[in-house]
Amino acid sequence: MTTQGLSSEKAQALLTEYGENCLPKPSRNSFVRLFIIQFRSAFIYVLLVAVVVCLILGQLINAFFISVVLLLNALIGTIQEYSAQQAADALADMVPQQSRVIRDNHPVVVDSRSLVPGDWIMLSSGDRIGADIDLRQSSQFQVDESALTGESISVSNKEQAFAGTLVTHGRAEGEVIATGINTQIGQIAKLVHQGVDTKPPLMQRIDQFTLRIAIAIVIIIALIFSLTLIRGADLSDVFLLGVALAVSAIPEGLPAAITVALAIGMKRMAKANVIVRKLVAVESLGSCTFIASDKTGTLTVNEMTIGQIWLANEHKYHVAGEGLAQNGLVHRHGHGVPVTVEEELGLKQLTLVGLLANEAHLVYNTDKIHADGDGVDLAFLVLGHKLRLTSELENHTQLTLFPYESEKGFSASVNNSPLGPQISVKGAVEKVMTMCSLSEEMSQKILDQTHWMARHGYRVLALAHGAGTAESDAFTGLEFLGLVAMSDPLRHDAIEAVASCRQAQIKVAMITGDHPVTALTLSQQLKIVSEHDKAVTGSELSQAMALNESEFDRLVATHRVFARVKPEQKMEITQSLIRQGEFVAMTGDGVNDAPALKHAHVGISMGLRGTDVARESASLVLTDDNFSSIVKGVIEGRIVYNNIRKVIFLLVSTGAAEIFLFILSVLFALPIPLFPLQILWLNLVTNGVQDVALAFEPAEGNEFSQPPRAPKEPIFDRLMLERVCISALVMGLIAFGLFAISLQMGVSEEAARNLTLMLMVLFENVHALNSRSEHRSLFVVPFFSNPILLLGIFVAQGIHIGAMYTPGLSDALQLSPINFSHWLILLATASVLFIVDEVHKKRWRMRANPNLGEPITDRRPE
Ligand code: ADP
Ligand code: MG
Numbered sequence: 001m002t003t004q005g006l007s008s009e010k011a012q013a014l015l016t017e018y019g020e021n022c023l024p025k026p027s028r029n030s031f032v033r034l035f036i037i038q039f040r041s042a043f044i045y046v047l048l049v050a051v052v053v054c055l056i057l058g059q060l061i062n063a064f065f066i067s068v069v070l071l072l073n074a075l076i077g078t079i080q081e082y083s084a085q086q087a088a089d090a091l092a093d094m095v096p097q098q099s100r101v102i103r104d105n106h107p108v109v110v111d112s113r114s115l116v117p118g119d120w121i122m123l124s125s126g127d128r129i130g131a132d133i134d135l136r137q138s139s140q141f142q143v144d145e146s147a148l149t150g151e152s153i154s155v156s157n158k159e160q161a162f163a164g165t166l167v168t169h170g171r172a173e174g175e176v177i178a179t180g181i182n183t184q185i186g187q188i189a190k191l192v193h194q195g196v197d198t199k200p201p202l203m204q205r206i207d208q209f210t211l212r213i214a215i216a217i218v219i220i221i222a223l224i225f226s227l228t229l230i231r232g233a234d235l236s237d238v239f240l241l242g243v244a245l246a247v248s249a250i251p252e253g254l255p256a257a258i259t260v261a262l263a264i265g266m267k268r269m270a271k272a273n274v275i276v277r278k279l280v281a282v283e284s285l286g287s288c289t290f291i292a293s294d295k296t297g298t299l300t301v302n303e304m305t306i307g308q309i310w311l312a313n314e315h316k317y318h319v320a321g322e323g324l325a326q327n328g329l330v331h332r333h334g335h336g337v338p339v340t341v342e343e344e345l346g347l348k349q350l351t352l353v354g355l356l357a358n359e360a361h362l363v364y365n366t367d368k369i370h371a372d373g374d375g376v377d378l379a380f381l382v383l384g385h386k387l388r389l390t391s392e393l394e395n396h397t398q399l400t401l402f403p404y405e406s407e408k409g410f411s412a413s414v415n416n417s418p419l420g421p422q423i424s425v426k427g428a429v430e431k432v433m434t435m436c437s438l439s440e441e442m443s444q445k446i447l448d449q450t451h452w453m454a455r456h457g458y459r460v461l462a463l464a465h466g467a468g469t470a471e472s473d474a475f476t477g478l479e480f481l482g483l484v485a486m487s488d489p490l491r492h493d494a495i496e497a498v499a500s501c502r503q504a505q506i507k508v509a510m511i512t513g514d515h516p517v518t519a520l521t522l523s524q525q526l527k528i529v530s531e532h533d534k535a536v537t538g539s540e541l542s543q544a545m546a547l548n549e550s551e552f553d554r555l556v557a558t559h560r561v562f563a564r565v566k567p568e569q570k571m572e573i574t575q576s577l578i579r580q581g582e583f584v585a586m587t588g589d590g591v592n593d594a595p596a597l598k599h600a601h602v603g604i605s606m607g608l609r610g611t612d613v614a615r616e617s618a619s620l621v622l623t624d625d626n627f628s629s630i631v632k633g634v635i636e637g638r639i640v641y642n643n644i645r646k647v648i649f650l651l652v653s654t655g656a657a658e659i660f661l662f663i664l665s666v667l668f669a670l671p672i673p674l675f676p677l678q679i680l681w682l683n684l685v686t687n688g689v690q691d692v693a694l695a696f697e698p699a700e701g702n703e704f705s706q707p708p709r710a711p712k713e714p715i716f717d718r719l720m721l722e723r724v725c726i727s728a729l730v731m732g733l734i735a736f737g738l739f740a741i742s743l744q745m746g747v748s749e750e751a752a753r754n755l756t757l758m759l760m761v762l763f764e765n766v767h768a769l770n771s772r773s774e775h776r777s778l779f780v781v782p783f784f785s786n787p788i789l790l791l792g793i794f795v796a797q798g799i800h801i802g803a804m805y806t807p808g809l810s811d812a813l814q815l816s817p818i819n820f821s822h823w824l825i826l827l828a829t830a831s832v833l834f835i836v837d838e839v840h841k842k843r844w845r846m847r848a849n850p851n852l853g854e855p856i857t858d859r860r861p862e
Pocket of ligand 2: 296406
């Protein structure tokens with residue numbers, strides 16, 4: 001830090017002068033484009049054919065109304081998708097790009113949009129550079145300029161770094177020279193393309209599903225067509241029938257309802273501190289069977305405190321105090337009086353090394369602590385304050401910095417000291433030991449001591465120093481100074497969250513760069529593993545990988561704690577888990593975690609601690625970095641999936657019922673039971689209110705007492721098939737009975753259709769209630785927990801009865817008023833569907849658990 005930076009007032013003034021540091025937003029789907037996209041679906045094509053058929057047959061009213069319905073449906077779909085998109089954009093703003101700058105003489109992290117020319121910016125690996133920078137100072141600095149030029153290059157002092165490019169390695173500082181539209185990338189005007197949005201897998205599956213239905217319809221229509229033709233029926237009647245069948249079979253409301261369900265899930269997840277970057281990740285998180293989590297910061301609070309120190313002369317010290325508080329005395333083990341650095345030279349040397357190989361910033365003002373940087377580095381600064389050593393730093397000027405990168409496992413610096421140039425190194429014990437010449441006996445002592453500290457859950461770092469300068473970081477012949485043990489408390493809610501995962505049969509693994517014994521101890525406290533389990537290390541994994549893939553898979557399958565793992569190995573672990581059929585959620589924060597995050601089914605990155613690169617590669621971002629938020633997200637994801645199933649059930653079973661009704665009518669040579677327009681009305685208007693309402697169903701409470709569904713489980717599993725078939729048969733058969741008996745009793749065709757349509761509307765209302773739970777009785781589901789659905793039912797009835805009395809509409813739909821007693825009889829008839837479904841649910845519960853009869857616990861996880 002070689003500057004005081006701008007004052008906040010000056011920065012504010014410059015911001016007003018130059019404007020926000022942002023580029024014009026890439027053009028998202030506009031309302032009009034979304035509207036046009038709506039017409040790209042099998043359903044619409046079929047309806048368009050229907051319109052043409054009606055025109056050919058001269059049925060202008062039908063053609064007109066089908067077109068109106070088509071437009072209305074597209075409009076509703078557009079509005080729903082547009083608002084979902086807006087909500088997603090708003091959420092994306094909750095994860096802003098950040099930059100570390102110096103303001104008022106202190107490093108602070110600011111939203112990159114508030115960068116101004118003249119700002120002093122500090123860059124480190126993983127940053128997406130927020131502005132064009134004149135570099136003044138750099139250490140092993142590398143930038144990936146592919147956003148601009150397509151190559152990755154090293155950039156050194158006195159060069160420039162450009163907005164939009166990525167820091168892949170090292171550190172640099174410099175002055176902002178251009179922001180916003182004045183940057184190179186702003187000048188290119190052409191915006192960085194984030195890639196084309198591919199259709200999410202869920203949507204693809206639904207598309208396939210609709211396509212298959214469309215094919216099935218064509219076959220059924222062809223059959224019925226030939227059948228009626230052989231009978232010598234009127235050709236235009238047959239066409240009409242075909243259109244009606246097509247309309248009934250296609251679940252028109254499905255895409256819109258799914259979008260709504262996902263959007264609701266997205267909002268609920270945001271409340272649980274999970275920001276969704278890709279809408280479909282909502283559903284993916286619900287299906288995850290394996291969560292692979294970082295340790296530091298996700299399972300722990302990332303507040304490192306040095307608790308113990310062990311010197312090479314075997315003196316041992318205890319350090320009091322916690323977190324950033326600068327009071328806390330240091331005692332030598334077994335001595336009553338606190339020590340001072342004047343009498344303990346080894347302690348002084350060790351602490352000084354920890355202060356020199358350090359990138360953090362810590363200033364105690366009377367009113368406020370200014371802390372910035374890595375937790376490990378800050379812990380050393382706190383120790384420096386406790387031992388009153390920080391003033392020593394004035395006698396040292398830094399010549400070279402070898403910044404900490406997680407794949408290296410250490411940090412170092414070369415400084416000019418009163419005794420001449422000096423190398424200071426701190427880092428992982430094994431790493432630092434290789435840089436020192438140690439006797440076998442000493443090595444053993446160090447390893448024993450490390451093991452002891454790690455066994456107590458401490459993170460252990462070793463420190464070493466030596467005289468001289470260094471060109472590269474391949475140090476040798478250093479003097480080993482000692483070990484430091486840092487505690488980093490577990491997050492208090494992490495243990496509970498791990499327990500919830502166990503209940504939900506989701507496997508949890510810890511993946512860390514830390515020491516295997518430290519990792520194992522913490523994992524045991526978290527109950528991720530039991531007393532007898534072991535950790536597997538990165539080098540064991542790479543040995544196994546060198547042997548063969550199946551050996552690697554075996555190691556991954558039999559362990560839950562992965563320690564001393566290199567970032568690139570995270571990706572291999574992810575791939576292995578996927579090979580073994582897991583549906584993997586993987587967390588990550590560093591620059592090298594991006595491939596693993598992209599590869600996992602659900603990539604999760606950290607909002608606070610994570611780098612820009614990690615956040616850009618993830619599909620979810622945790623705003624509080626907390627493991628338990630992932631678990632809350634999983635519940636929301638499961639709710640969304642269940643609700644999508646409910647919507648599909650409602651739509652498909654009513655569609656199937658309509659087809660069944662038609663097939664029966666054709667078989668018994670009756671006239672067409674419902675006109676195409678009537679079916680459209682039924683499917684889109686009266687049913688359309690309810691399918692979307694099902695997307696609002698709250699948690700059933702058993703989301704966490706059930707195992708995750710198998711990644712390959714089809715939406716149409718046995719339960720779904722049974723329920724669809726049974727309810728379609730009941731509805732189709734009864735509706736046919738009503739239609740046939742009415743005709744038999746001499747009622748006119750039009751009146752018979754009127755009754756049949758009313759019955760179908762009632763069926764769908766009853767069925768909307770049935771759809772609320774797949775196995776719980778409606779008597780158990782809290783009746784008012786989804787007011788939107790109840791309202792939807794009233795609205796559906798209201799609209800339909802209203803239409804009977806609305807002149808133009810009732811003519812087009814061929815409706816006429818039904819008296820109250822008939823309505824009541826129809827309602828009672830429709831209730832049969834409710835009874836049948838309740839009986840099926842009961843039988844399903846018995847089958848799932850014959851001993852109890854009522855196996856589905858309604859225990860809500862707290
Ligand atoms: P984690 O998975 O817990 O985040 P890291 O990859 O950050 O683990 O750390 C791995 C090892 O690197 C640590 O055990 C420690 O020895 C070393 N280390 C971590 N942070 C620093 C740092 N700031 N300076 C030097 N060494 C560090
Ligand atoms: Mg770390």
